[in-house]
Amino acid sequence: MLLLKNATAVQFAPAMVKAGVDILIDGSLIKEVGTNLAQKYPQAQVKDMAGKLVMPGIVCSHNHFYSGLSRGVIANIAPSPDFISILKNLWWRMDRALDEEATYYSGLICSLEAIRSGCSAVIDHHASPSFIKGSLNTLRKGFIETGLRGMTCYEVTDRNGGNKEMALGVEENIEFAKLIDAAKVKGEEPYLVEAHIGAHAPFTVTNEGLSMMAEAVKATGRGVHIHVAEDKYDVAFSHHHYGQDIVARLDSFGLINEKTLLAHGLFLSDSDVEILNTRDGFLAHNARSNMNNNVGYNQQLTRFKNVVLGTDGIGADMFEELKFAFFKHRDAGGPLWPDSFVAQLHNGNEVLARNFGAQFGRLEAGYKADLTILDYTSPTPLVAENLPGHMAFGMNSGLVNSVVVEGRFVYEDRAFPFDIAPIYAEAAKVAQRVWKAMDAL
Structure with a gap:
């Protein structure tokens, strides 16, 4: 004791x-x-x-550990005047450049920095299209080696390989959930990592992909973690191609429940907000990321039942994230005071409770x-x-x-129980290799 x-x-x-x-x-x-x-x-x-x-x-409720080697990235990145071009020119090249080693070091570094920032848990959302199978267990190793609690998932998408890529992403989510279940049955300790069924965003997942995800949810008992309405493009795409609001479309496949974690949600309709609230799901608010991508402000923040705070890959400093969330809200004319944002930070614990059963x-x-x-x-x-x-x-x-x-x-007392200097030195080498690989894409 x-x-x-x-x-x-x-x-x-x-x-x-x-x-x-x-x-x-x-x-x-x-x-x-x-x-x-x-x-x-x-x-x-x-x-x-x-x-x-x-x-x-403290819990960071939406993060991207695959961005861990992107800090100060030096690569030929074309001008990116809008959200979609930011994705295509930077992030979708970054994630395609990740292999097993880069995924491991990215996750390990992000786990260390989350702990040093005061986090005991991080909910991750992963993408590495060139290394799908086994990617989530590679991240799990970083969580366990550092002692950080967390969740992760693979973001199902069709943006690189259509139905085949979506199927591989769904399979990775299912296999990882099975691995977690097997570890629990064996009584492996510590039980630090759990699973979501991940997807990138509705505009890169077809109805066939959503059907596959629905089967994964049923098979594993896990919830969905997905970006929604981060930019108006996502909403317009859903209306144009499917004739539905975003959350209504997801809900029609049975993907909205008490374990659902929707990131951003800046431009959801009133009925979409009502669906999420009725199903008792969560919205992850990422103030700094929204500001960085110039996508706008979530004017409906006060209408969501369960709001949690995340960083969307901008580190895991939740003290800083809380400040930005509050100050940006006030700057936008919002009525909330710090107590509401502290409550949102606290709500990350409820996400853990529903998934870890503790x-x-x-x-x-x-x-x-x-x-x-x-x-x-x-x-x-x-x-x-x-x-x-x-x-x-x-x-x-x-x-x-x-x-x-x-x-x-x-x-403990501002120190890790092992030497982290070699990890950072090796990560720097891997980062340079990743940046070089980005320019070859």
Whole structure:
């Protein structure tokens, strides 16, 4: 057992800030939260928090680990005046340049940086058209090696190889879900990674592809993770080719349920929003990505029942993402205050709960011991009532001291339990090879 002594316990929902708290961890779960627990559990290993903030682990609810080697990319990228040209000229060349080694290092680097930013879990959305079969298990290795919890999936698409490519993507999603199920039956530990059934976006998946995905959902019991209405083009395409709103089209194939995760959703119709809400699915809001791609702002953000926050591949710094989400909302004339965005950050724990079949997001007995620990000294009182204000205007990822996942430290006192320098050095070499390969496409 591990005892975190003298912590300042912080919880997002319901909001809580309480000093002088002891948190006892037994295995992967919180066993007890109280005071003077060292006397009650003398056999526990004790780590003094010295007043540090200890909060439920932070979740990045939509990311692209395949973008991990894109930072500062040097390649011949044509001018990209709109969203589709950005995809064609940059990202669809980047993902086609990924092989097994590049996928591995991209995922490994992103896992390390997510942890260092304070994340205990990341929900990933993967693409590597030149390396489909086995790609998700390659990413899983990075999650497990670093100790990061997560989910991943392969984005089914027809953009490179039509029906054959879609079938390969669906097969990879199914086989990965089966691998996860087999690992659970065998009792392999730790149980850190789960699966979605992924797809790129409705405008690159035909009805035949959606039918295949529907069968995958039924066969695996997993939910769908897909971009929708990130740009108006997606909406126009759906109306032109299928005569349907986007979510209505997905729903007609039985793809919208309580495990569904739709990314972006800037231009969904009122009826589409109602369908997602009725089915109790999730919308992942990615403020920085939307700004970077100049696709617009989600004016309907307040109408969605379940909103979570993601980065869409711009790292995994959720402290920064929360700030951008709030400030952009205010800049767009929105009515929400920081508490709403802290609630959205918290909602990532519900995505995990529905997929891992466990409890996340509270400092209570029986909840997963996934924790983010901060060195935060405030010049003003920190109490439950003003916690969201401190997160929006004070806290940042530079304050992350430690991260606990499944009851063990994966990042402790600002250090990993292994040397990461060789990993970064090798990743830099792989990145240059990927950039060169992009120019050959």
